[in-house]
Amino acid sequence: MKKVKCLLCPRECELRDxxxxxxxxxxxxxxxxxxxxxxxxxxxxxxxxxxKPFFHYLPGTGSFSIATAGCNLHCMYCxxxxxxQREPENTRNIDLSPQQVVEQAMAANCRxxxxxxxxxxxxxxYAADIGALAHENKLLNAWVTAGYINPEPLKEAITFVDAxxxxxxxxxxxxxxxxSKATLKPVLDTIVTMKKAGxxxxxxxxxxxxxxxxxxxxxxxxxxxxxxVGAEVPLHFSKFWPMYQLKNLPPTPETVLTRAREIAMxxxxxxxxxxxxxxxxxxxxxxxxxKKNIISRSGYQILGYNIKAxxxxxxxxxxxGRWE
Amino acid sequence: MFNKKxxxxxxxxxxxxxxxxxLALPALRRFFRKDNTARxxxxxxxxxxx
Numbered sequence: 001m002k003k004v005k006c007l008l009c010p011r012e013c014e015l016r017d018x019x020x021x022x023x024x025x026x027x028x029x030x031x032x033x034x035x036x037x038x039x040x041x042x043x044x045x046x047x048x049x050x051x052k053p054f055f056h057y058l059p060g061t062g063s064f065s066i067a068t069a070g071c072n073l074h075c076m077y078c079x080x081x082x083x084x085q086r087e088p089e090n091t092r093n094i095d096l097s098p099q100q101v102v103e104q105a106m107a108a109n110c111r112x113x114x115x116x117x118x119x120x121x122x123x124x125x126y127a128a129d130i131g132a133l134a135h136e137n138k139l140l141n142a143w144v145t146a147g148y149i150n151p152e153p154l155k156e157a158i159t160f161v162d163a164x165x166x167x168x169x170x171x172x173x174x175x176x177x178x179x180s181k182a183t184l185k186p187v188l189d190t191i192v193t194m195k196k197a198g199x200x201x202x203x204x205x206x207x208x209x210x211x212x213x214x215x216x217x218x219x220x221x222x223x224x225x226x227x228x229v230g231a232e233v234p235l236h237f238s239k240f241w242p243m244y245q246l247k248n249l250p251p252t253p254e255t256v257l258t259r260a261r262e263i264a265m266x267x268x269x270x271x272x273x274x275x276x277x278x279x280x281x282x283x284x285x286x287x288x289x290x291k292k293n294i295i296s297r298s299g300y301q302i303l304g305y306n307i308k309a310x311x312x313x314x315x316x317x318x319x320x321g322r323w324e
Numbered sequence: 325m326f327n328k329k330x331x332x333x334x335x336x337x338x339x340x341x342x343x344x345x346x347l348a349l350p351a352l353r354r355f356f357r358k359d360n361t362a363r364x365x366x367x368x369x370x371x372x373x374x
Contacts, residue, residue: 003372014372026366038364093360125366153368 002031009072009121009148010186023122024087025070037068038126039098042083042091043117046108050300052116052144053236053275055285056321057163057200059295060302063142064105067117068126069093073146074181075169076245077208084118085244098130102137112163116144124153131160147190148182154193163200163322165236166191170205170212171221179211188224195229200322203229204236204275207252207260218260222267231268232320237261239276254280271320290315 002017006026013021015028025037049063069091071084078084083091096104105113113134120127120143131141140162147166149157168187169180176184195201205221207213225233237260239252257274261282264272274282278299285295292314296304306313310323 004369005372006366007368007370008366029363031371033366033369035364035366036361038362040360040362088361089359091360124368125364150368 002028004028004031004033006033007150008124008153009150010183011072012150020087021072023070023072024085025068025122035123035125036088037070037093037123039096040068040088040093041066041096041101042069042088042093043067044094044096044104046110047114047116048300049112049114049142050297050302052114052142052165053204053238053273053300054142054163054165054200054202055236055273055295055297056202056234056271056319056323057142058111058140058322058324059305061112062108062110063112063114064101064108064110065114065116066096066101066130067115068123069118070122071118071146072122072148072182073119076179077206077240077242077249078244079241080117081244098126098133101130102133102139105134105139106137110139112140112142114142114144116142119145119148121145121149121153124157128156128160135160145190146180146182147187147194149186149190151189151193154190158194158197158199161194161199163202164194165202165204166194167204167206168221171217171224172212175212179208188228192228195233201229202234202236204238205260206238206240207256208240208246209249209252209256213252213256213260215259215263218263219267222264222269226268231270233269234271234273234321235264235269236273236275237264237282239274241276257282285319287312287315287317287319289317294319 004015006013006021011022020027045065046062047065049061069083069086069088115127134141142163143161144165173184176182237257241251261272270288274280283297284293287294294306294312311318
C-alpha cells in the first residue's frame with residue numbers, strides 16, 4: 001500500500017498512495033511524501049511589517065510577504081480562507097524559486113521576508129530554502145504562524161527563523177478543538193521553544209465574540225504568557241471581522257478589546273496592542289517606566305518615533321525588540 | 325450595410341456558433357489546464373508497513 005505518515009505537524013496524517021494531507025499541500029505519491037506547493041506561492045506582496053503584526057521588529061520597514069495554498073488549521077473565522085482552505089490546484093499560483101524570492105525582496109528594499117497569510121509550516125521545505133538564502137543575503141525571516149508544528153521540524157525552523165508572530169488563538173483545548181480543529185498544547189510548546197531559542201516572539205490573539213471573549217479567557221491567556229515567556233513579549237489583541245464560517249457573529253466590540261488590553265496590563269504585560277482599530281490608544285507603544293508614548297501609530301502607519309539605540313527616548317529604559 | 329436584413333438561417337447559424345463557443349471554451353480549458361502544483365520531495369515523514 002506504500003503508506004506514509006507525515007511528521008511535520010501534530011496531526012501526523014497517515015496517507016495511502018494518492019492521499020493528501022489535511023493541509024492539502026502534501027501528498028503521498030508512490031510511497032514518497034511530496035510537497036505540492038514548493039516554489040508556487042499564491043500570494044506575494046510587499047507589506048509594512050506592522051501588518052503582520054510586528055511592532056517591535058524593524059518598525060517602518062517593508063516585508064516581502066509570501067504564502068502558498070493550504071493550512072494545517074481550519075479556523076472557522078479564517079480571514080484568508082480563500083487561499084488557506086483551498087488545494088493548490090484551485091488557487092492562482094506563480095512560479096517563484098527561492099532565489100527569485102530573495103532577489104525580489106532585495107530589489108524592493110525589504111529587510112525581511114514574511115511567511116504569512118496561510119501558514120509557513122505547510123510550505124516548510126520552500127520556507128527553509130528561502131530562509132537559508134535570505135540569511136546569505138543579509139535578509140531576515142519573519143514567520144507568522146499558528147505554531148502548530150512538531151518539535152523536530154521546529155528545531156530546524158529555529159535555525160533560520162529570526163522573528164515569529166505566533167497566533168495564540170485561545171487558551172483552552174476546547175476553543176482549539178471547536179474553532180480551529182486542532183489542539184492547544186503544541187502551540188504553547190512552540191511559543192516557549194522559540195522564545196528560549198532566541199527567536200524574536202510576538203503573540204497575537206484574535207478575539208472572537210462568544211468564543212474567546214470573556215475576562216476569564218483574557219486573564220488565563222495573560223497569566224500563561226507572564227509565567228512562561230515573560231511580561232516583555234508583545235501581545236496583540238485583534239478585532240475579529242465576520243468571515244468564512246462565522247459570518248453570523250458581529251465584529252468584536254471596541255470595548256471588549258480595550259478591556260482585554262486593560263486586563264493584560266494589570267497582569268503586568270508591558271506591551272499590549274489593539275489591532276484592526278486604527279487610531280485606538282492600543283496602536284501605540286508606551287514606555288513601561290515613564291509611561292510616555294514612544295511609537296505613535298495609526299493602524300500600520302508610524303506617526304511618531306522616539307526610541308534611541310533601543311531605549312526610550314524620554315527616560316532611557318531599554319525597549320525589547322530589534323530597532324535597526 | 326446596416327440596412328441588410330438578416331435571414332432566419334443566418335440568425336440561427338450565428339446563434340449556434342455562439343452557443344457552441346460558450347459551451348466549448350470551458351471544456352477546452354479543462355483539457356489544456358496547466359498543472360500549477362509542484363512535485364518536490366517533502367521531509368519529515370516515515371513509511372509505514374502494510
